[in-house]
Each structure stands twice: as structure tokens, then as C-alpha cells.
Amino acid sequence: MTTAIDASTNPEVNGTGRERKLSTGSDLPYRVLLIVTAVLVGGLFLAFIGSIVQESIPGWRTVGWTFFTGTNWNYGAHIYGALPLIVGTVLTTGLALLLAVPVGFGTALAIVFLIPRRFQLIISSIVELLAVVPSIIYGVWGYLTIQPWLDATVQPWLASKTNGHFPFSGLGIGFGLMLGSLVLAVMILPTIAAISRDVVAAVPNEMIEGALSLGATKSQVLRKVVVPSSRSGLLGAVTLGTGRALGETIAMVVLLGGVNQTHPIPVSLFGTTGTLASEIANNFGNLSGAAGLGVLCCLALVLMVIIGLVNLSARVIVARNLRKFQQ
Amino acid sequence: MTVIDAPRPTMTDDERRALIQSAARATYNRKVWMSRVFMVFLGLALIIALIPLLSIIRDVIGNGWRYVNWTFLSTPQAAEVSMFNQNAIGGISNAITGTLLIDAIATLIAIPISILMAISLYESSGRIMNAVRMYVEVMIGLPSILVGIFIYVVVVTPMGYRFTAFAGALALAMMMIPLMTIACESALRAVPETLTEAALALGAKPSRVMLRVVLPYAVPRMITGIMLSMSRAVGETAPILFIIGSSLVNSWKPLQPATSLPTMMFNYLFNSNYQSQKDACWGIALILIFAVFLLNLASRVIVARTQKGRS
Structure with a gap:
């Protein structure tokens, strides 16, 4: 896993500054083969986006702008307002990030700068292995271990402490926003922690020793030297976690419980809800209605745009940071 | 002060x-x-x-x-589980067969395409190829359910709504290609420039340099990348859930429906009424995690070995 991610976040491997170019005049078949491959693979991915756009056209014809304003989603009854799903997606991802980012950064810093050297390898290996655990297994864990616990212990306690006020109103059944974002946080935590660990471990020793020799304490070194100098890498870690959270499908199908028809837009952490990805999967098995597939492709397109925007803004921020750094 | x-x-x-x-x-x-x-x-x-x-x-x-016992691993799942025989859920051999079949086909499709793609990214520079590379990187981050929709539209529908293991393999191959391409490309870039320059200076053609110098040096790292991509694909549920159908027998036929370990887990967990099937998810999860960790650890060992040999 780390190989691929290293490559995508490391500007050196991205090879923008490549000087060597092979002269391939005498080597035509080789050259042709490579160009054909690149065109085919590029074409495949263009076809991928193109076909989803094309399939979504009947969907847009059916739903129009009410897609973004409609406040109820009930696929079986052909009520296609995607606002609850967009809110559900943003809420689950936002809550998961809120939990996972501080803990993930803290874990990364603790692994590199706090714990004794001989435990470092073991703990970072555990974290890296957990980053490749399939999401369905987090789903099973959430369903069979966490849901009963939330249902029997945590949610009744929270409800009694707050007298059922916001954000703990309604009947807690275990499933819903709380369970979904909790498990989502655990799911993206290893990704964020593993990449952040690589990033903070790559901070040059001279910088750290320089700060220490000027009399800075350990926490000052971390807060004022290590974190600022690895800011863009940390942002990359968060972006990757965000992408994974936004697109997470199977675990969310299993844990969120589907859109609540009384409160389609969740008003409580106990409420059930759905995300763009989870509702695609929820309804793909029994397509219905004239534009059944089309409407799901509309959801897919919205999801793709949201993830694209997240990636793009991360790239812009990184580029801006780099420019500031160079000036 | x-x-x-x-x-x-x-x-x-x-x-x-x-x-x-x-x-x-x-x-x-x-x-x-x-x-x-x-x-x-x-x-x-x-x-x-x-x-x-x-x-x-x-x-x-x-x-x-x-x-984890031989009966569970070697018998297919029970065709029908009812209230009266809830605990007779059978085993998972149909899902193991399906997973092996789908992942093998997917890997066989993805490896040559990814290696060629990595070579073409390595050999060329310029704005277009940088755009292509960025494109491949973005593909890594796209949600896997979208790949499922794509294969459903371009493979399952034209085949007359036939759910096949082959369609699932195509979806997984599409998940693997971006990961493998980027991993193989960084393996190629890790080859010391002095080697390629020496070969080129002797008058070797670029294709020959690639085949005789760059590729042999990069193979261990490439294998690592390929295994890591496989470990990613083995557990993917969303892209194959709606395109491989299900099979209650051990089927090795690519053009027939199949059951894989992740889809079986999803169905046991979400669509079953019986606690016995939900609990069996733990067993399937253990086997799946074991497979994923094995692929990961093996790739780490390969990296460690080659690095030791070269330092």
C-alpha cells in the first residue's frame, strides 16, 4: 500500500523534473506499443467517466434540479431528493475526520518521537497492516461488536445524561450516524496515521537538532518545527482519508441503517441515515422505476464531483504552500 | 524581563x-x-x-x-437455511473458489497492462504524460462502487444481464491497474540511472535496455507492488457485489456466476435472518485477513531481501 501512496504524494517520483529523454527513433515498434498502451488505458478511464455521465442523463431528465433541493429520498417510492444523502455523506465523513485526524496525527508523532525505538517497528507495522484490512471487515466489527454496545450501553447513557436533547435525541437503536462515523473514523485512522508517520519521520534531523540546541523543549520542536515543515504531507494524509471516507460503501450500507423517512436529514446522532455511496449500493440490487439506474448514476456523478473537488483543493493548497516555501 | x-x-x-x-x-x-x-x-x-x-x-x-477447520473450508455453503436447521450453514468452499478464480483472472489481466503502462510513463516525459499520470493517480482515489456501475453498464448489460465471475474480474482488474501502474513505475524509477546510461552508451536500443537492464533490476519491487495491489483487491466488495451474482457450488467457470468471500460476508451479515450466518462472518473475516496479511508480509520480505542484497 505504502508504495502506491508514496508515489502519489512524493513529488520526486511524480517526475515533473525529469531531464533524461530517450531517443527512440531507431526503436519504432517499442515506441508504438507504449503509445498504444497509454492511449488504451487513458481511453478506458475516459470511457469509465463517460459511461457514468451518459447513463446519468435519463436520471437528470427525470429529477432535474429537485435532485439538489428535494429533502426526501425514498428510492422504492421514486422520491429522488439527494439532499439528505449529500448531508449524510458530509456529516459521516466530517465526524469521522473530527475523530480520526487528531488521533491519527498524535499517533504518528507518538510513534516517531515518544515511544522507545524497539517498539516503533512493531507498532507502525500494526498500523500499516490495519490500513489494508478490507472495509467489509470493519463493517462486520461495527455490526457485531460495536452496534450491540452502543445500543445497550452508550446510547441509553447519553440519552439519560442529556434528557434526550440535541444531538442525542430520539430512540437509539445502535445503527445510524453515530455508529457509522465511529467505525468510519476507526477505518481511516490507520491510513492517516501510517502516512503521517512516514511524513513526520522524513523531517530532516538537522532541523530537529538545531531547534533542540537552541533550547527548545520537545513539544516546541514538534509543534513549531516538525508539524509546520511536514504540513503538505499531512494534508495529503487527510485528503486520502477523506477520499476513503466519502467513497466508503459497504460498511456504510451495513451500519447507517438507510435514510430515516421521518427525518431524512438527520437531526440526531442516533438517527439512521444514508450516504451517496451507500444508497447506490442499497438500491443497485433491485433497480426500479423508469430511470432507476439513471438516478443512481446521478448519485455516482455527484459523489465523483465531491471527491474531485476535495482532491483538487488539496492539490491547490499544497501548490500554494510550496510557492510560499520557495519565496 | x-x-x-x-x-x-x-x-x-x-x-x-x-x-x-x-x-x-x-x-x-x-x-x-x-x-x-x-x-x-x-x-x-x-x-x-x-x-x-x-x-x-x-x-x-x-x-x-x-x-477454521477442514469441513468449513472444504464444503460449499448450505443451499437452504431455514428456522429448523439454522446452524447447518455449510462451509465456504464456493466462496474460496470464486475468490481465487476472480482474483486470478483479474491479476492476469492487470499485470501486463500495468507493466506496459508503467513503462510508457517511465519512458516519456512532457505535459501529456504528466496529465495521464495525474489521471492514473486520481483513479486510485475513486470510490470502488463506481467501478461496479461501469462494469455493470458496459459488460453485464450487453451480455443480457448475465452475472459472471469474468465481469467481477474485469472490475477488480480496473481497481488494480492504477495501483499497480504507479507501483511498477516507481519500481522502474528506482533503477540507478548509471545502469541505463551505461547500456545506452554501448549503443543498445531503448527497448533492449528496458528488457535486459531496467526490467530485471526492477522485478522484485514490481512483484511487491503487484502483491500489494492484489491484497487491496482481494477484500473489495462494492465493485463486484452486483455483477458476479452468486453460486452455491464450487464453480471454476469464468462465464458462470460466482460467490466470493467478501460478497458472501455481505450477504450473511446484511441479508440473512440467522445469527448463525452472521457469526460465521467472523470466520470468513479471519480467512480474508489472513490472505491479505500474507500477501502484505510476503511483499515486505521480498523488499527486505532485495535491499539487503543490494546494499
């Missing part, structure tokens, strides 16, 4: 020194104390992170180990 700026004239030098020292010591102590608090927070973060992560491992192993 005020101590230094306005010393009281009545003080002796010793008194003044003691005052400055105590002020400095107070500042120093405060900073050390704050530093300790910060480090305690870091330690807490590590503990908070490890609790759920270790809990998953403990639950999967603790609840799953009793399913």
Missing part, C-alpha cells in the same frame, strides 16, 4: 543573581511541564488509536478461530 530592566538599587549582586535565576527556572519549569503535558496527549492519542485497532484483531481472531 522587568527584573533585568529595573533592578532595585538596594539589592546586592548576589540577591539579583538569585532573583534572575529563580525567574529563569520558573519559565524553564513551566515549559518543561507544558512539554510533558503535550507528550502525554500524544501518548493518549496512541492508546486511543490502538484500542479499537487491537479490538478488531482480537474479535476477528477470538470469534473466528473456531470456524
Whole structure:
């Protein structure tokens, strides 16, 4: 896993500054083969986006702008307002990030700068292995271990402490926003922690020793030297976690419980809800209605745009940071 | 600061020194104390992170180990589970067969395409190829369910809504290609320039340099990347859930429906009414995690070996 991610976040491997170019005049078949491959693979991915756009056209014809304003989603009854799903997606991802980012950064810093050297390898290996655990297994864990616990212990306690006020109103059944974002946080935590660990471990020793020799304490070194100098890498870690959270499908199908028809837009952490990805999967098995597939492709397109925007803004921020750094 | 700026004239030098020292010591102590608090927070973060992560491992192993026996692994799932024979759920051999079949086809499709694609990214520079590379990287981050929709539209529908293992393999191959391409490309870039330059200086054609010098050197790292991509694909559920159908028997035929371990888990967990099937998810999870970890650890061993040999 780390190989691929290293490559995508490391500007050196991205090879923008490549000087060597092979002269391939005498080597035509080789050259042709490579160009054909690149065109085919590029074409495949263009076809991928193109076909989803094309399939979504009947969907847009059916739903129009009410897609973004409609406040109820009930696929079986052909009520296609995607606002609850967009809110559900943003809420689950936002809550998961809120939990996972501080803990993930803290874990990364603790692994590199706090714990004794001989435990470092073991703990970072555990974290890296957990980053490749399939999401369905987090789903099973959430369903069979966490849901009963939330249902029997945590949610009744929270409800009694707050007298059922916001954000703990309604009947807690275990499933819903709380369970979904909790498990989502655990799911993206290893990704964020593993990449952040690589990033903070790559901070040059001279910088750290320089700060220490000027009399800075350990926490000052971390807060004022290590974190600022690895800011863009940390942002990359968060972006990757965000992408994974936004697109997470199977675990969310299993844990969120589907859109609540009384409160389609969740008003409580106990409420059930759905995300763009989870509702695609929820309804793909029994397509219905004239534009059944089309409407799901509309959801897919919205999801793709949201993830694209997240990636793009991360790239812009990184580029801006780099420019500031160079000036 | 005020101590230094306005010393009281009545003080002796010793008194003044003691005052400055105590002020400095107070500042120093405060900073050390704050530093300790910060480090305690870091330690807490590590503990908070490890609790759920270790809990998953403990639950999967603790609840799953009793399913790991030859009967569970070698019999297919029960065709029908009813109220009266809830615990006779059979085994998972149909899902193991399906997973092996789908992942093998997917890997066989993805490897040549990814290696060629990696070579073409490696050999060319310029704006277009940078755009293509960025494109491949973006593909890594796209949600897997979208790949499922794509294959459903371009493969399953034209084949007359036939759910096949082959369609699932195509979807997984599409998940693997971006990962493998980027991994193989960084393997190629790790080959020392001096080697390629030496070969080129001897007058070898670029294709020959690639085949005889670059590829042999890069193969171990490429295998690592390929295994890591496979470990990613093995557990993918969303892209194949709606395109492979299901099979109750051990079917090795690519053009027939198949069941894989992740889709079986999803169905047992979400669509079953029987606790016995939900609990069996732990067993399937243990086997799946074992496969994923094995691929990962093996790739790590390969990396460690080659690095040792070359340093």
C-alpha cells in the first residue's frame, strides 16, 4: 500500500523534473506499443467517466434540479431528493475526520518521537497492516461488536445524561450516524496515521537538532518545527482519508441503517441515515422505476464531483504552500 | 524581563543573581511541564488509536478461530437455511473458489497492462504524460462502487444481464491497474540511472535496455507492488457485489456466476435472518485477513531481501 501512496504524494517520483529523454527513433515498434498502451488505458478511464455521465442523463431528465433541493429520498417510492444523502455523506465523513485526524496525527508523532525505538517497528507495522484490512471487515466489527454496545450501553447513557436533547435525541437503536462515523473514523485512522508517520519521520534531523540546541523543549520542536515543515504531507494524509471516507460503501450500507423517512436529514446522532455511496449500493440490487439506474448514476456523478473537488483543493493548497516555501 | 530592566538599587549582586535565576527556572519549569503535558496527549492519542485497532484483531481472531477447520473450508455453503436447521450453514468452499478464480483472472489481466503502462510513463516525459499520470493517480482515489456501475453498464448489460465471475474480474482488474501502474513505475524509477546510461552508451536500443537492464533490476519491487495491489483487491466488495451474482457450488467457470468471500460476508451479515450466518462472518473475516496479511508480509520480505542484497 505504502508504495502506491508514496508515489502519489512524493513529488520526486511524480517526475515533473525529469531531464533524461530517450531517443527512440531507431526503436519504432517499442515506441508504438507504449503509445498504444497509454492511449488504451487513458481511453478506458475516459470511457469509465463517460459511461457514468451518459447513463446519468435519463436520471437528470427525470429529477432535474429537485435532485439538489428535494429533502426526501425514498428510492422504492421514486422520491429522488439527494439532499439528505449529500448531508449524510458530509456529516459521516466530517465526524469521522473530527475523530480520526487528531488521533491519527498524535499517533504518528507518538510513534516517531515518544515511544522507545524497539517498539516503533512493531507498532507502525500494526498500523500499516490495519490500513489494508478490507472495509467489509470493519463493517462486520461495527455490526457485531460495536452496534450491540452502543445500543445497550452508550446510547441509553447519553440519552439519560442529556434528557434526550440535541444531538442525542430520539430512540437509539445502535445503527445510524453515530455508529457509522465511529467505525468510519476507526477505518481511516490507520491510513492517516501510517502516512503521517512516514511524513513526520522524513523531517530532516538537522532541523530537529538545531531547534533542540537552541533550547527548545520537545513539544516546541514538534509543534513549531516538525508539524509546520511536514504540513503538505499531512494534508495529503487527510485528503486520502477523506477520499476513503466519502467513497466508503459497504460498511456504510451495513451500519447507517438507510435514510430515516421521518427525518431524512438527520437531526440526531442516533438517527439512521444514508450516504451517496451507500444508497447506490442499497438500491443497485433491485433497480426500479423508469430511470432507476439513471438516478443512481446521478448519485455516482455527484459523489465523483465531491471527491474531485476535495482532491483538487488539496492539490491547490499544497501548490500554494510550496510557492510560499520557495519565496 | 522587568527584573533585568529595573533592578532595585538596594539589592546586592548576589540577591539579583538569585532573583534572575529563580525567574529563569520558573519559565524553564513551566515549559518543561507544558512539554510533558503535550507528550502525554500524544501518548493518549496512541492508546486511543490502538484500542479499537487491537479490538478488531482480537474479535476477528477470538470469534473466528473456531470456524477454521477442514469441513468449513472444504464444503460449499448450505443451499437452504431455514428456522429448523439454522446452524447447518455449510462451509465456504464456493466462496474460496470464486475468490481465487476472480482474483486470478483479474491479476492476469492487470499485470501486463500495468507493466506496459508503467513503462510508457517511465519512458516519456512532457505535459501529456504528466496529465495521464495525474489521471492514473486520481483513479486510485475513486470510490470502488463506481467501478461496479461501469462494469455493470458496459459488460453485464450487453451480455443480457448475465452475472459472471469474468465481469467481477474485469472490475477488480480496473481497481488494480492504477495501483499497480504507479507501483511498477516507481519500481522502474528506482533503477540507478548509471545502469541505463551505461547500456545506452554501448549503443543498445531503448527497448533492449528496458528488457535486459531496467526490467530485471526492477522485478522484485514490481512483484511487491503487484502483491500489494492484489491484497487491496482481494477484500473489495462494492465493485463486484452486483455483477458476479452468486453460486452455491464450487464453480471454476469464468462465464458462470460466482460467490466470493467478501460478497458472501455481505450477504450473511446484511441479508440473512440467522445469527448463525452472521457469526460465521467472523470466520470468513479471519480467512480474508489472513490472505491479505500474507500477501502484505510476503511483499515486505521480498523488499527486505532485495535491499539487503543490494546494499
